[in-house]
Amino acid sequence: MGPLFLDLLGAELSAEERDMLQHPLVGGVILFSRNYQERAQLIELVRSIRAASKQYLLIAVDQEGGRVQRFRHQFSCIPAMGDIDAGARQLRMASVDLAEQLGWLMAVELRACDIDISFAPVLDINGCSDVIGTRAFSSNPEQIVSDAGGFISGMHHAGMKATGKHFPGHGNVKADTHHFEATDSRSFDEIKRYDLSVFRRLISQNKLDAVMPAHVIYSDVDDKPAGFSKRWLQQVLRKDLGFKGVIFSDDLSMQGAALAGDHVQRAEQALTAGCDYLLACNDRDASIRLLDGLPHTQVAHPDALRAKAYPMTWSELTALTQYRQIAARALEIQQISSELSEN
Structure with missing residues (x-):
C-alpha cells in the first residue's frame, strides 16, 4: 500500500479515477459531500472503489459532526463536539457517556457503508480560531480529554x-490554514502545558490510533509547519509522547502547506x-503530478487503520x-443547540 490518499470528482468513479486507484502509490480515498447523493449511491461508490483497486484501500471521510459532516441526508445528524456538554446537561447525562454514544453512532453508520475512517475527533482547544470553534469539545483541556476519550471509545x-x-x-x-499561512508565536512551554497536554494524555491512555498535524508554524519550536517538522513529529510526538500509531498529513493542497514548495516537494x-x-x-492536476513524480514508497503498517469487521x-x-435511541438523542441535542443559539 502506498501513502497517497486521493479524492474523487463526483458521485461515481470515472475511467481516469479507476486507473489512478490502481497506482501503487495510492493507499486510500477521502470522500467529500460532492461524492454523496444518497446512502445507496454511497454504498455502490465504495464497492466500486474496492473493485477498482488491486489492493485494499482505506476509505475515509470527515464526519466529525456539526458543520463538518459530509454525509447528512439519510444519516444521523451528529452534533458539534462543542455542543455535547450543554446537551448532556439538558438530557441529565454525563457528557462523557453522551460523547461515547455519539462516537459509536457516527462510526457505526459509516461502517455499515464499508467506510474505514472518519478523521475524528478534533482535539484542539476552542480558543481564538474561527475554523475550529465548536468543532472542539471545549476550551478546557480536562473536558476535552474526558469527552474525546468517550467519543473515541464509542x-x-x-x-x-x-x-x-x-x-x-x-x-x-486565528488564520484558517485552508486559505492562509498561519503562525503560533506562543512559547513551547505554554503549548506543552495547554494544547499538547490533551494529546499526551490520550496517547498515554492508548486512545489514539492516528494523528494529523496542523499546517501551522509554531515559531518557538520550528520554522516549518508541524506536518513538515521532524522536531514536532519525530522528537515531540514519537519520542517525547511515545506515540506509536499512524501520522496523516493534512491536505497538501491547503495554503498553509504552500511554503513547502510544489505538491511533490510538499x-x-x-x-x-x-x-x-x-x-x-x-486539485486533480496536483494529484496526477504526485503519482508521476513522487518516488515509489510503501506504508510500513498498511493494515494498522483498517476497520474491524462490523x-x-x-x-x-x-x-x-440502541441505534434508534441514540439517533433520536443526537437529533434532540441538535434541537437544543439551535434553541440555545437563538436565545
Missing part, C-alpha cells in the same frame, strides 16, 4: 480507529518529517433499539 466499539487532530493544537491560531518533506500517509485533495447492514442497524 468509535472503537463500532470497529473504527480514531485520528486526533490537529497536532499539537490549532485552536489558538509530499517529500512530509514523508521525510515523519508522515505515513499524505492527503492530496481538491457485519451489519443498514436494515439490521436500524432494527437495533
